[in-house]
Amino acid sequence: MPFKRILSPVLLAGIFLMLSAQQVPPLLPAPPAVQAELRSAFNDQLHTDSANRPLTFTLFTPELDAAFITTDGKFAVLWLRLRDDHGRLVATEPGVLLAQRTKAGWQILKPDAPNWDEVFSSIPNQELPPEIQPLSASLQPEETDLQTSLTGYYLPYVAGTARWLEGSISHFQSIPELGYPSCSIEYCRYAYDFTDQQPFPLVASKKGVVVGSRDTCSNGSPTCTNYIVLRNAADGAYQIYLHLAHGSIPNKLTPGTLVQRGQYIGDSDDTGYSTSQHVHFMVTKSIWMGSGGYYWGRSVDVRFADVPINNGIPRTCYEVTRFPIYDGATECLGNKLDPRNPANDWYVSANIGAFPPSGSLTNPAGGEIVLDGDDPLLHIAATANDDVRVVAVRLLVKISGEWVEGGPIVTRPIQADLYEWDVDLCSIAPLNGEVEIALRVWDYEGNVASLNPRTVWVDHACPPATSQLRPAQTFDSTAVLLTWEAMNNAAGLGLFELQWRQEPGAWQDGGILSIPAQKRSAWFVGEPGGSYAFRLQALDLNGQPEGWPSGDTPETTAVLPQSCEPDPFEPDDTPDQARQLPISEAAMGNLCGAGNADWYRIEVNQVGSYLLSALSQSGGAAVRLYLYAEDVVTEVGTAEASAAGEHTFLRFQSTDPARFYLKVEPLVPTLMGSKATYSLILREVQESFLPFIFHE
Numbered sequence: 134m135p136f137k138r139i140l141s142p143v144l145l146a147g148i149f150l151m152l153s154a155q156q157v158p159p160l161l162p163a164p165p166a167v168q169a170e171l172r173s174a175f176n177d178q179l180h181t182d183s184a185n186r187p188l189t190f191t192l193f194t195p196e197l198d199a200a201f202i203t204t205d206g207k208f209a210v211l212w213l214r215l216r217d218d219h220g221r222l223v224a225t226e227p228g229v230l231l232a233q234r235t236k237a238g239w240q241i242l243k244p245d246a247p248n249w250d251e252v253f254s255s256i257p258n259q260e261l262p263p264e265i266q267p268l269s270a271s272l273q274p275e276e277t278d279l280q281t282s283l284t285g286y287y288l289p290y291v292a293g294t295a296r297w298l299e300g301s302i303s304h305f306q307s308i309p310e311l312g313y314p315s316c317s318i319e320y321c322r323y324a325y326d327f328t329d330q331q332p333f334p335l336v337a338s339k340k341g342v343v344v345g346s347r348d349t350c351s352n353g354s355p356t357c358t359n360y361i362v363l364r365n366a367a368d369g370a371y372q373i374y375l376h377l378a379h380g381s382i383p384n385k386l387t388p389g390t391l392v393q394r395g396q397y398i399g400d401s402d403d404t405g406y407s408t409s410q411h412v413h414f415m416v417t418k419s420i421w422m423g424s425g426g427y428y429w430g431r432s433v434d435v436r437f438a439d440v441p442i443n444n445g446i447p448r449t450c451y452e453v454t455r456f457p458i459y460d461g462a463t464e465c466l467g468n469k470l471d472p473r474n475p476a477n478d479w480y481v482s483a484n485i486g487a488f489p490p491s492g493s494l495t496n497p498a499g500g501e502i503v504l505d506g507d508d509p510l511l512h513i514a515a516t517a518n519d520d521v522r523v524v525a526v527r528l529l530v531k532i533s534g535e536w537v538e539g540g541p542i543v544t545r546p547i548q549a550d551l552y553e554w555d556v557d558l559c560s561i562a563p564l565n566g567e568v569e570i571a572l573r574v575w576d577y578e579g580n581v582a583s584l585n586p587r588t589v590w591v592d593h594a595c596p597p598a599t600s601q602l603r604p605a606q607t608f609d610s611t612a613v614l615l616t617w618e619a620m621n622n623a624a625g626l627g628l629f630e631l632q633w634r635q636e637p638g639a640w641q642d643g644g645i646l647s648i649p650a651q652k653r654s655a656w657f658v659g660e661p662g663g664s665y666a667f668r669l670q671a672l673d674l675n676g677q678p679e680g681w682p683s684g685d686t687p688e689t690t691a692v693l694p695q696s697c698e699p700d701p702f703e704p705d706d707t708p709d710q711a712r713q714l715p716i717s718e719a720a721m722g723n724l725c726g727a728g729n730a731d732w733y734r735i736e737v738n739q740v741g742s743y744l745l746s747a748l749s750q751s752g753g754a755a756v757r758l759y760l761y762a763e764d765v766v767t768e769v770g771t772a773e774a775s776a777a778g779e780h781t782f783l784r785f786q787s788t789d790p791a792r793f794y795l796k797v798e799p800l801v802p803t804l805m806g807s808k809a810t811y812s813l814i815l816r817e818v819q820e821s822f823l824p825f826i827f828h829e
Contacts, residue, residue, distance in 0.1 A: 160210060162356065163200035171209055171232055172197045174239035192218050192451075192473055195311050198227055198408050199355040207234050211241070212355065213312040214408035217473055224299050224328035224409035226264060228312025245309035262406040263423030264316040282434040283368050284445075287394060287484035289327065289338045289414050291579035292439075295479040296333065298447050299326040299411055302459050315406075321415070322459065323432035325447060327480075328411035332378055332401045334578035335412055336394075336484055338437075341365040341372055343390045344420070345428060348382040350404045358405025360427040361386065361398050362420070370435075371420045373428055375413040378402035383521070393487035397521050397578040434460065439483035442466065450477045486580035492517030492526065494572045499587035503558075504594055510555040513540075515585075518550045519576040526552050529583055531569040532562050536583065538573060558594035563624030565593050565675040595624040597679040598671040602688035610806025611661055611727075612753025612777050613691040616654040617669055624673035626650035632681070633657060636664040640685065656753040656777035658801045661727060662695035697725035698807040705731050708765045708794050716743075716815050722797065724754055724809040730798040735815060737787045744818045747781040747797065749774070752809035755800040758783045763792040774800050784818070 163171060175197050198214035212227035231242040231249075242249065290296055304321035305314040316324065341363030350357030359377035364370070378400035392398060401412040405425060417430025436445030443462035450465035450472035467477025496514035497503045503511050517523045528540045540556030547553050558564050571586035599620045606614040619626065629648040634640050648655050659665050666687035672678045682688060700723045704710050711732035714720055722731050737743065747756050755774035758781055762769055772783035777800065787793075797813065799805065 159204055160201040161204060163202040163209060167202055167206075167209070168197070168200045171200045171211060171239055174232065174241055175211065175230070178241040193223065193311060195228065200232075208232065209234075209239070211312070212406075212408070215311060219473065219475055221475065222409045224403075224407070224411035225326045226304065226315035226406050226413065227408050228308075228315060229265070230312045243309045244307070244312065262425050263427075263429035264320060264406055266424070282436050282445075283370055283416060284436050284438070285368075286338045286372075286416070286435045286437050287439050288437055288447075288480055288482040289335050289374065289412060290333060290482050290484065291336055291395065292483050292485045293481070293581065294333075294579045295481045296327040296329050298449050298478045298480055299328045300452065301325050301446075301448060302452050302456055303449070306456050320429070320431055323434050324413060324415035326411050326413055328401070328409065332410045334400055335374060335377070335398050336486065336578055337363060337392045337396050337398055338372055338394070338414065338416075338484070339363075339365050340394045341392055343386050343388050343392060344371060345388055346382050346386060346399075347427065348377055348380055348399060350379060352379050352402045352404060354404050355407075356405070356425075358407075358425050358427045359399075359402070362428045363392055363398075370416045370418050370433065371428070371430060373413075373415050373417060373420075373430065374398065375427065376402060376404050376407045376411060378410075379404070395484050395487040397486075397488075440480060447480055450474075486576070486578060488520040488576075489580040489582045490517060490519040490523055490574040490576040491582065491584065492523075492572055492574045493585045494570070494587065497570075497587075497589050499589065502590045502592060504591050509557050509559045509594055509596065511558050512553070512555055514551070514553045515572050516550050517546075517552060517572070517574045519574075519580075521577045523550075523574060524577050525575045527573045528556050529571040529573050529586075530558070530561050530564070531571075531586075532564075536571065537561065558591060559596070559623050561594075563595045563673065563675060564591045565624075565677070566591065593624075593675060593677045595673065595675075595677075596622045597677045598622050598624065598626050598673050599679050600629065600669050600671040602667060602669045605667065605689045605691040607691050607693070608752040608806060609694055609697065609808035610724075610752030610754070611659055611663075611693045611803055612806070612809060613657045613659065613665070613693070614654060614753065614778070615657055615667060615669075615689070619653065619671055622673070624675055624677065627672045627674045627676060630670050630672065630678075631655060631657070631667065632669070633665055633667050634687075635659075636666050636690065638666075640668075640681075656755075657691075658753065658777050658804045659691075659693050660803050661693060661805060664690070664692045666690045694806060697723070697805050697809070699723070699725040699729075700810075702731070705733075708732055708734075708761075711794055714795065714813060714815055716817060719812045719814045721750075721810060721812050723752075723807060723811070724756070724799045724805045725807060727805045728799060728802040729805070730796055733795040733797065733813065735793040735795060737793065738790050740788055740790075742784065742786050742818050742820050744816050745772075745783040745785070745795065746814050746816070747774075747783075748812045748814075749778050749780055750810040750812055752806045753777040753804065754809040754811040755779050755804065756781050756797050756811055757800055759796040759798075760785055761794045761796070763794070765794050769793060777801065777804060 193215040195213045199212040201210045209232040211230040215223040232239045304316040305318040344362040344364050346361035348359045350359045360375050363372040381400035403410040415432040416435045420430040423429035440447045442464040446462040448462045448465050450467045450469050453465050454469050454472045494515050517526050526543050527538050529536045530539050539561030543552050543554045568591045569588050572584045574582045602617045631646040633644050668688045670679050711734040714733040714735050755777045757773040759771050760769040770785045772781050774781045
């Protein structure tokens, strides 16, 4: 961005332009009709300059913020606000242009106009904000005041909160096309503007005594500035906070009152010489009452203990990449390659609040059993108070060694300082057993306190999981497929228990199958001709069961076949009856009757590795495989399915051409049925090995 020379104090004061060397009449807020004329003239000027706009216009668009006109209607002073390329209104002090009424209408003048200095000098000082008035020789500070950096200052908002640094050295950069500077380098070299999307609470940057304050100006007033000034006895410096909100300064902060660092002093806003809500903060040793009715002075070098860059000097990324470097401050918080990114320039305070909130849990009591498993709501009662005001309370719960906020944020007491609310503990975590809880309180200025921890006993914060068996799926087999639905009620599923009984009969403790939580189906193998009833319950990760269905009522039943039809390859019950199993050709069979075995003969003509796969086709078929050498005595390998309805795989090697015999029998002796079918296939496979890599 092109930079023009930094204006001298007199020229800087000339930001309020006038177009005559003679003394001009007093300034008054321009009436709406005149403001409309000035806005139109200003927009026309922007359009005229569009062909030669500098880089600043690609990043900022000037808008008319306020206009003041002389009583004779001949001259006007325009305050400009800027909107950045993200559409955000820049919160700082205005840029300034002058306007002169001519026969052709209003003529707009910028600070680089040839007659700017002459015109400005004709404006009475009392008509100008002190920011742009000439620096009187009688108010020059001692040289020693300008050579030593003052320490012990913190950002003027509460620890843990972050605010956007709108600008510092940008106050006094000469950018005539935008109407800047807004303050001279003599005044504002060490001035800082902090803002946020909404007005925010301010706290004292350093301990000091109230020198003076005002908060009677209405918010948004361009002609009245709210402020507070504190003086620190240790370094003799005055802290100036400008543009505060109407009625926000505590009544107790009268002149002479001692204010601790971190104590609430009011809210930021947009009063006086300001384009949008922010706080203008600086420290001076040469204080005086300005013409605008607020204290002013020449800023001195202060270092913030909680600013981690530039030895305590905050800067924006735009300033360190677009402006000259002052005081060796070359760093910013953010991306210098994208200097106006809204994520840049957020400074987190470490200014610990002087008066944090206090409070206590009054219910539940320590050691109390707070839930019985039927009602997940925990009733909380607490007291909370603060020197300004409490804005919210909430429950804290310690989970895995960390405090976690849970339940609603409560903002209104039921009566003074007393809060009551209910918390669904299950919405926080599947708590069970000993649990530590505490109270968290937020006050208005942003302090956060965690108070009054205690241990209580929770008997299952979450309701149990639920499940529902679907109707049993039966086949022409003694295996029954049971499927179900389940709902996890926050505590997580631990396992399922499937209980069965033979009808008629009673539920027995021994008749229970434990099934992993991820499963939603299981095969049950019964006796041929048997009649069975089933019910299911889910258990959560805390071991809490949902409970069996009420009464003795089963959820589903099944009747199993008494007999079966053998497959067409019978008899194949002995090695002598074994049928040929060619390589890569599938053979089918069923499990009929109970405990019946099928035999196969395998001819291997070449050395290699082989894989036998026995795949469950229907009816829950599952088998054991026994592979023998040609003598039908020497066992080569065995394998079995993990459960009914699962496949079986057997891998073996042949070092010579050979004959093998394979015995296939039911996994469970009672597993049988015409439709309890399997397929068998033999394939040659290739061995592969992955390398192991060792390193120290």
